[in-house]
Amino acid sequence: LRLAYGEWAGFAFTWTNFFVLKTGSQAIILFVGSSYILGGSGAKKDPGWMGTLLAVCSVWLLTAINCFGLRAGARIQNALTALKGILLAMVFLMGVVHYLNAPSHSPASDNLGLDSSHHHHHDSGRVAAESSVVNFMLGMVACLWAFDGWADVAFLGEELMAPEKALPIVVMASIFVVAGLFILVNISYMLVLTRGEIEDSDELALDFAKRIGGTSMGSIVAFGIGISALGSANGSILTGGRMFFAAARDGRFPKILNKLSRVQRAPYTALIAQGVVSTILLCLPNANFKTLLHYFAPASWLFYAATGSSVIALRYRYPDVPRPFLCPLYPFPPFLVLTIGICLVVSCIASSPLYSTAALAFVAISYPVYWFKFRNNNQREIAHHAVANDAS
Secondary structure: OHHHHOHHHHHHHHHHHHHHHHHHHHHHHHHHHHHHHHHHOOOOOOOHHHHHHHHHHHHHHHHHHHOOOHHHHHHHHHHHHHHHHHHHHHHHHHHHHHHHOOOOOOHHHHHOOOOOOOOOOOOHHHHHHHOOHHHHHHHHHHHHHOOOOHHHHHHHHHHOOOHHHHHHHHHHHHHHHHHHHHHHHHHHHHHHOOHHHHHHOOOHHHHHHHHHHHHHHHHHHHHHHHHHHHHHHHHHHHHHHHHHHHHHHOOOOOHHHHOOOOOOOOOHHHHHHHHHHHHHHHHOOOOOHHHHHHHHHHHHHHHHHHHHHHHHHHHHHOOOOOOOOOOOOOOHHHHHHHHHHHHHHHHHHHHOHHHHHHHHHHHHHHHHHHHHHHHHHHHHHHHHHHHHHHHO
């Protein structure tokens, strides 16, 4: 973004990550995790202040762990990722076993079309009424957010050996693994729950587990999902702290965020500041999964659209620069990302103008903040590099 559209675009991305994207994503993940844990423990369906308290405690637990250094955060991340994979595999196997032992007519007959003798059209009118373009795009916002973690992979490129080779392999392998697990788990849900139960459920995995093994199985799966959410949030906290530290170190963010602990060499001030913003988002009135998602999504897809267009801009501005990362079928992929991103932003604004406007306001505010506070820093840095190049 900085190369394609200038220094302000790079600053706007970091600024929005600090106030919306990174911190908003962490708040969403931990709110979901706390809701499952409380739901599995028999608490009321709406977690209320208990869910907020648990999510806030999780923010500071993970922040404290990452303040002990990269190794501590990475070890927690590896352990929680392994647990997440085991949990997903367990959910799929439970669904298959339940289906094999179920009566001849099960929910799978309707959901997956396994029984051609049953055709149900009683919901056709309602489905037709709800199948507007806006509702479809809103559904895509939630679905695509589940895959948002790939954006974090790029932050690790600086620490990879031969990133031009390793990064595409990591991304492509993870796409197939995550998409495969996603499909298998959803098939498992459809083997066990009816279509109406799936549509009406706010905690699908919890309802799935209770159907198979009662309250005790529901508690086990809910706890596993809560731990899985910790893993996802930990990855975001780990990479986010380093993003804000690097920006502060280069003079593109407040200097107070470029502090490293003496022993662990962890960016503790950036991590603490990130935790404060996440806590504020969780404690806002009416903060829940839906409102936080509508706060996060429009700004997220605005920058995805800008990133897609930046591929085209960079091809035009720097046609002869070596490109270690290929873009097959160019220019179709960047145009597709740009189009989808614009549609999703418009859909978010149409459905939730208050939260969407609040998020986009942070993007807009970044321009005057950059102009009056950080523009001179970047000009001095450019001049410094120019002098250094002349001297060499």
